Amino acid sequence: xxxxxxxxxxxNPNAEFCDFLMELAEYEKNVSxxxxxxxxxxxxxxxxxxxxxxxxSGKEAKKLVGIGDKISKKIDEFIQTGKLRKIETIHNDEKxxxxxxxxxxxxxxxxxxxxxxxDGIITIKDLKNSKQLLNHHQLIGLKYFEDFEKKIPRxxxxxxxxxxxxxxxxxxxxxxxxxxxxxxxxxAESGDIDVLATHLSLKPEGAKKKHxxxxxxxxxxxxxxxxxxxxxxxxxxxxxxCRLSDDLPARRLDIRLIPCEQYxxxxxxxxxxxxxxxxxxxxxxxKGFTLNEYxxxxxxxxxxPGEPVPIASxxxxxxxxxxxxxxxxxxxx
DNA sequence: AATAGGCCCTT
DNA sequence: AAGGGCC
Numbered sequence: 203x204x205x206x207x208x209x210x211x212x213x214n215p216n217a218e219f220c221d222f223l224m225e226l227a228e229y230e231k232n233v234s235x236x237x238x239x240x241x242x243x244x245x246x247x248x249x250x251x252x253x254x255x256x257x258x259s260g261k262e263a264k265k266l267v268g269i270g271d272k273i274s275k276k277i278d279e280f281i282q283t284g285k286l287r288k289i290e291t292i293h294n295d296e297k298x299x300x301x302x303x304x305x306x307x308x309x310x311x312x313x314x315x316x317x318x319x320x321d322g323i324i325t326i327k328d329l330k331n332s333k334q335l336l337n338h339h340q341l342i343g344l345k346y347f348e349d350f351e352k353k354i355p356r357x358x359x360x361x362x363x364x365x366x367x368x369x370x371x372x373x374x375x376x377x378x379x380x381x382x383x384x385x386x387x388x389x390a391e392s393g394d395i396d397v398l399a400t401h402l403s404l405k406p407e408g409a410k411k412k413h414x415x416x417x418x419x420x421x422x423x424x425x426x427x428x429x430x431x432x433x434x435x436x437x438x439x440x441x442x443x444c445r446l447s448d449d450l451p452a453r454r455l456d457i458r459l460i461p462c463e464q465y466x467x468x469x470x471x472x473x474x475x476x477x478x479x480x481x482x483x484x485x486x487x488x489k490g491f492t493l494n495e496y497x498x499x500x501x502x503x504x505x506x507p508g509e510p511v512p513i514a515s516x517x518x519x520x521x522x523x524x525x526x527x528x529x530x531x532x533x534x535x
Numbered sequence: 536a537a538t539a540g541g542c543c544c545t546t
Numbered sequence: 547a548a549g550g551g552c553c
Contacts, residue, residue, distance in 0.1 A: 237537085238536080238537050239537095241537060241538080242537075245537095245538095308551090308552085309544095309550095309551065309552085310551085311550060311551050311552085312550090312551095313549085313550060313551090314550075314551085337544075337545065338544080338545095339543090339544070339545095339551080339552090394553090396553080433543090433544095433552095434542085434543050434544065434552095435543090436542065436543050436544090437542090437543095438541095438542070438543095439541095439542055439543070439553095441542095441543080441552080441553090456552090456553075458542095472553090476538090480538080494539095494540095495540090495541090
């Protein structure tokens with residue numbers, strides 16, 4: 203998922219409300235550093251986005267879960283005046299604008315952005331003249347600032363997948379890779395590329411030891427030509443940058459190395475969507491199972507999870523918990 | 536009171 | 547070890 207996001211389709215009748223709520227959400231997260239207000243605004247935006255009809259008053263909005271006094275008053279103000287004083291104030295606050303801008307750099311969060319602004323850095327151009335203040339991740343984020351905000355067309359990810367598979371299978375046919383995330387759910391475009399990889403010989407204990415460590419490095423080393431920068435490289439997770447060809451933007455690409463026996467649960471988990479995962483986990487609990495990123499386990503009567511159920515395919519997971527199989531394209535909840 | 540939790544990096 | 551940032 204990319205750093206900038208907008209859960210509200212522009213087609214929805216309450217898009218104007220969602221827009222200002224999302225802007226307030228970003229402000230609370232990046233500038234005020236109030237994560238709870240951020241969550242509250244996001245929740246309000248998403249509940250409005252789910253309404254089939256345009257909300258006509260704050261009073262009407264207030265009936266919805268997640269919209270209380272404050273937000274309903276803002277909706278009234280927006281309906282009556284066509285704007286929000288609070289938003290105007292934020293727009294006129296240069297410091298707030300600078301922090302918002304700087305947090306768009308990958309690796310720069312609210313804390314780092316505030317530091318930079320305190321040092322007098324308010325634009326991306328300023329930042330380019332102060333590279334000594336940035337760590338490796340942030341330098342990469344700055345280098346590809348424009349590219350990383352561009353969506354990736356499905357066709358391009360498809361081509362990257364083909365190339366990835368060819369490269370990987372070419373040097374070790376015991377590797378399997380799957381691109382998950384919104385791409386796997388069939389979306390026309392994605393924010394980044396989320397690759398899961400496993401190797402026939404990879405056991406759970408091995409993943410974080412030398413075995414996995416060398417294995418992920420070996421995998422990445424063999425992707426030469428595709429990978430153009432490394433953000434971070436751990437035992438189980440690689441974060442980096444790839445470019446399919448010179449005429450295309452650089453893209454964010456992550457690779458996670460998963461032990462064989464956890465692969466299907468991981469693919470399910472990283473395919474999402476978030477809401478779908480939550481629904482599925484809740485259903486699993488009702489059927490007496492606990493499902494996470496790694497395993498499906500039966501819940502004992504004592505509330506202690508039992509031994510992981512052996513899983514041979516994604517469908518197996520659905521079968522065990524008696525949940526009708528949903529193709530990835532049907533998981534866009 | 537408020538959706539997780541883990542991985543990786545830096546200090 | 548703790549904090550920041552990301553997914």
